[in-house]
Amino acid sequence: MPLQKIVETLVPTATKEEVPKLFREPHVETGFRHLHQPWRYYILSLFQIHNECMNVWTHVIALLMTMARVAIFAREFDLIYDKFMWPFTACLLSMLVLYMCSSFAHCFQNKSELVHYTCFMIDYAGIGLYGLGSVIIHHAYCLHPNMIASFVHSYSIPVGVILAILVCICCSISKTFYSRPYPYTRRLWQVISVVAVYIWLILPVWHRVHLYLTDQVPWDSGMGHHIQQMMWFVAGGFFFGSDIPQRFFPGKFDFLGHSHQLFHICIMMTSYKQLDAVYHDLKNLRNEPLVKLHPSPTFYNTFGVIFLVIFVNILSTLFFREVAKFKIAKESKCS
Ligand SMILES: [Zn+2]
DSSP: OHHHHHHHOOOOOOOOOSSSSOOOOOTOSSSSSSOOOOOHHHHHHHGGTTTTHHHHHHHHHHHHHHHHHHHHHHHHHHHOOOGGGGHHHHHHHHHHHHHHHHHHHHHHHHSOOHHHHHHHHHHHHHHHHHHHHHHHHHHHSSSSSGGTTTTHHHHHHHHHHHHHHHHHHHHHHHHSOOOOOOOOOHHHHHHHHHHHHHHHHHHHHHHHHHHHHTTSSSTTTTHHHHHHHHHHHHHHHEEEEEEEETOOOOOOTSSSOOOOHHOOOOOOOOHHHHHHHHHHHHHHTTTTTTTOOOSSSSSIIIIIIIHHHHHHHHHHHHHHHHHHHHHHHHHHHHO
16 A cells, blocks of 8 residues: 555544643644554654654754765774774764654654653663763863863763763653653753753863863864854754744644754754864864874773663663653553
């Protein structure tokens, strides 16, 4: 049966009054998928018009773009056997996991209340992991030599690991300990943990920008891309926190143009410009004779910490899934 025919057999989407409170979004009126459908319904719904459709597609496209870039980088660099490239490969891995987790979360979150909580915890686990990947890559290739052996650089990886785990824990707290309509403090749990890891990963770049602004280093080819990366991140934060444009036109951006989709696009561009910037820094580093990375890349300080954070974030997700089960049972007793 052609895809169009299959999609036509799917249940039409619902309005906000027809779905439980947990699934409603502020200023979104229509296009809700139904709960308790078979898994294939949620996969096929990617070809249906509903209010999560673009949230999935934006990060599926980001995932495909990242995969394409991995293939291009693999033609130029030895991403597996050259230790110099391990921080780069570890970050690429975290980026792929981020986009997989996010696409998965938005695709399946309407299946049930427990799946909804679990999906977003998986999303948070991916965000934390990508934070660590970015800490590794920036502290390996993007720092000015006079930052080597500084406190920040010496503790970049262990602090990055802790912050990556905290992102997953704090965002999971924000999801399970609060109920709709969410108070502002809930956003703080998410924003503070994500901003903390971002500050940690961006410090080497800020330091370089500071050196440039105080005439201590010349402009270099990576700097413009780093600045664009920061601008995309700030734009992403704006859309994430503002509910603009839908707050001014409720119901008008249910399918296309919702702030969460714009946030996804900004994150996609942040990672895209990040790779451009690191590519230039890497090339500039490689042009210097006898260049060595500090600390020199090992399995432990690249892939090892990535796998460690994946493991801890899985444990954290399983723990908060139990918390969510308890919350769902309690709420169903009360209602
Ligand atoms: Zn999202």
